[in-house]
Structures are given as structure tokens and as C-alpha cells.
Amino acid sequence: AQSVTQLGSHVSVSEGALVLLRCNYSSSVPPYLFWYVQYPNQGLQLLLKYTTGATLVKGINGFEAEFKKSETSFHLTKPSAHMSDAAEYFCAVSDKIAGGYQKVTFGTGTKLQVIP
Amino acid sequence: EPEVTQTPSHQVTQMGQEVILRCVPISNHLYFYWYRQILGQKVEFLVSFYNNEISEKSEIFDDQFSVERPDGSNFTLKIRSTKLEDSAMYFCASSEEGQRNTEAFFGQGTRLTVV
Numbered sequence: 001a002q003s004v005t006q007l008g009s010h011v012s013v014s015e016g017a018l019v020l021l022r023c024n025y026s027s028s029v030p031p032y033l034f035w036y037v038q039y040p041n042q043g044l045q046l047l048l049k050y051t052t053g054a055t056l057v058k059g060i061n062g063f064e065a066e067f068k069k070s071e072t073s074f075h076l077t078k079p080s081a082h083m084s085d086a087a088e089y090f091c092a093v094s095d096k097i098a099g100g101y102q103k104v105t106f107g108t109g110t111k112l113q114v115i116p
Numbered sequence: 117e118p119e120v121t122q123t124p125s126h127q128v129t130q131m132g133q134e135v136i137l138r139c140v141p142i143s144n145h146l147y148f149y150w151y152r153q154i155l156g157q158k159v160e161f162l163v164s165f166y167n168n169e170i171s172e173k174s175e176i177f178d179d180q181f182s183v184e185r186p187d188g189s190n191f192t193l194k195i196r197s198t199k200l201e202d203s204a205m206y207f208c209a210s211s212e213e214g215q216r217n218t219e220a221f222f223g224q225g226t227r228l229t230v231v
Contacts, residue, residue: 036222043120043224044159044207090159102147102214103172106159 002027002093004074006107014115019063019078021110023091026072032094033074034104035065039087047089050074061085086114118142120223122208128229129198137193137226139208148191149209149220150183152176159207165191166214198230 007022025031035047048059055067061084065076074091091107121140129135141148150162163173165183180202182194191210195202205227209220 034219041224043122044209044222046219046221049219102211102218102220103149103161103164104151104159104209104220105161106151108158 002029002031002095002105004033004091004093004105004107006089006091006110008110009108010111010113012113012115013081015083016080019076019081019085019112021076021089021091021112023065023074023076023107024072025074025091025093027093031067031074033065033067034092034094035059035063035074035076036090036092036106037087038090038109044090047076081112081114083114083116086112088112118221120208120210120221122206122223122226124226125224126227126229128231131200131230132197135195135198135228137195137206137208137228139191139193139210139223140189141191141208141210142212142221143189145210145212145221147211147214147218147220148183148185149211150193151207151209151222152204153207153225154201154204162193162206164214171214195228198228200230203228203230 003026005024033050036044050067058064088109088111095103123138148165153159163177164171180196205225207225208223211218211220
């Protein structure tokens, strides 16, 4: 089974500062990795995903993540935090289960606080 | 933009009662899922559904739970006799394909509170 570990359940950054949310994964097969964001009282929205190809993937709202196989990491970054980035962020890996269907395994989430 | 919609957004029920959580997946999607998130914990897979049958379920998805696609648009999760520990946010998701690299689109969730 695959798994993801998110370091830091809460991260605080100043507005305009770099955002770095850490994610490490464990996988016995080439991983397919995702970052989801959850704004208060809303559902899970896909920020970006890595499947194959370029290891630096760009997502919505200025976020990007780099897949590093040697470090088994998929950290999420944004050069300059905005107040609207305050949300909970989930790293996830997609597993293939019996019958060939997808199952998403989520990390525990990191709540991002942006300080004015 | 197409989206997965869930109703109700919040449901309060008494322990032992049956609840049905409803979801309308994206119209051309063929794969459907339920996940749940107990407060303060990670989002956990419950069940996947394709071609009118369960394709996989987790150990959480015991006999108290069932899923159904009663018509061409709705996808429901039924909890037969709710327990306090069933209190959680329940997310419905759907995907066009079942491949690992296919994005699953999630609904906004139903917060279930069992009292």
C-alpha cells in the first residue's frame, strides 16, 4: 500500500513570503501524486498533479510542486503567499486497487495560515 | 464548470437512526467514490463503485454502510444505524476513468453529526 506523510499540521507564513508545504510518499510502484486544497466549508479542489514527464508541475493559484524520486518527496511551494491562500492542503497518492480502480490515499493535511 | 454536488451540507441525526447522504457526480463520469474525514484526522477511502457494483471497499465500510445509484444521476451512501463514531465529513467523488492518473473530482462534503 502507498502512503504519504505531511510534515507540520500547521504552517504560518507572512503575506508575501514563500510558502513551503512538505510531503513525502511511500510507494512500491511509480507514484501518481496530487495536492488538494480545502477552503473553509468547501470541498477538496485539485491544485496540481504529477503523473509522468516533467518533475516540476505547475498548478492553479501560482502553486507548484517538484517530484523528487531520490528524496521520495513532492513538496508544494508558492513564491509569495496571499491572504486567500489560507486553507488546508492535502498531499495524496493514487493507488490502483483490486479490479484496477483508483483509490486516493491522503496525508493528514497542513493548515496554512497567512499573517498580514 | 461541472462539479460534484452533495446534499445536505450538514445533517444531524440521533444515534441508531438511518441516514442517506446524496451525491450527484459529474454527468459523464463512470467511477464513483465515498471518502470520509473524521474531525482532525485524514481523509479516508470508504468505497469505490463502477458499473452498478462496488469495486473496492475499505475495512471501515462494514455492513452498516451501503451505496446505490438509484437512477442515472444520483449516488447515495446509506448508514443503516448510525453510531457516534460515524460523525465525520463525508466526501463524494467521481472520475471519468478509473486509472491512477485520472483526477477525482470531489464534492463539498456533507458534515454528519450523530448525537
